[in-house]
Amino acid sequence: MYDLIVRRAKLVDGSLTDIAIQNGKFAAIGTLDESITASRTLDLQGKYWVSAGWIDAHVHCYPKSPIYHDEADLIGVATGVTTVIDAGSTGADDVEDLYQLTRQAKTNVYAFLNISRTGIVTQNELADMAQIDKLCVHQAIKKNPQFIVGLKARMSSSVVGENGLKPLLRAKEMQKENNQLPLMVHIGNNPPNLDDIADVLDAGDIVTHCYNGKPNRILTPEGQLRDAIKRALDRGVLLDVGHGSASFSFDVARTAIKQGILPHTISSDIYCRNRINGPVRSLAHVMSKFFICGMTLEQIIACVTLNAAKALKLSAKGQLEVGYDADLTIFETRQQPQVFVDSDNVSVEGESCLVPLVAVVAGEAVLTDEGKANHVITL
Ligand code: ZN
Ligand code: ZN
16 A cells, blocks of 8 residues: 555656655556555546656745745746755855745755855855855855755856956865865856856856856857867766746757757746746746757656756656655646747747646645646546
8 A cells, every 4th residue: 555656657758657656755666556556546547747856956946035036836846846956046144044944845945055155145246255155155064964955156247246267266166175066157248258167167067057148158159069168068067057037048059959969957047037927937838948949858858857866966856766755747748839938038939838737746746737727637
């Protein structure tokens, strides 16, 4: 007798499977005998897709942030996302508050710690080197090792002021002193120049806003991949989408993906304003844009499951394997013409969109907003 059995779920390779969950973990996966029972059974009749729970590697959900605030469940389970990572809204001063304020959420919440102790309270948190305090960072990580999954450094001109590469070099030192935690680096306007940023990065470091259309884009004016980015990718540096209000260009994404420069992780950089007014709306909406860019369903889902869990070192997530955390996203794909808008206000028509219906977090199933509106699955 299990807690939950999801029957006849369609995997992204097209095969069907049953999934049994016990005590918040996957307990059995494969065809299960009809005689096996559970407290609750959800029969998908081969109609709906299932994947490991979606992980959004770049969001903002510190409710008290003066600029980039949101509620974890509105960008999480309500849209089929089972895990969100707040990307540096808080630094050492407020990360404990972020932790406490997100404990009631159904969505799993983790954080990248901003290397500036103030976090994104202002837009120029790395303009004063005195705010980048190694001891504070070390103490915050020591206090919350399960919550803080990495460090965040926003390396664009408005953020670093006159400091150039200095904040990033300090972030690299902090990373070494703190168990080689993943480091997420935001890119946008220069200086510092992207080539200089990329040359400092090592395997596992994450470049977010990877398809931005600003001066620090990954392509040359001729549309070729910059040499420094090519070298970085060869070393194992990872590309994260981080769509956001100002950091995703269809033109850059399509040109890069055509050359085989796929994202490792697809993330939204969502917060209340770009969720409600666009162009982000939800992780599913951002994922759907990658059909237009030429990616397959399997590739897109890998970016928010296996790839994201690996990049963030979430070792019990991202895969449908016995013993892993029982997080699932149940969704459908709809073929209907729809207009998608990027961060440069360019509109492109797409035909496929992903519609999340149910989020399962540690074995607890909840209907998403679309799931509630559609009535195709009842819990
Ligand atoms: Zn950013
Ligand atoms: Zn962000």
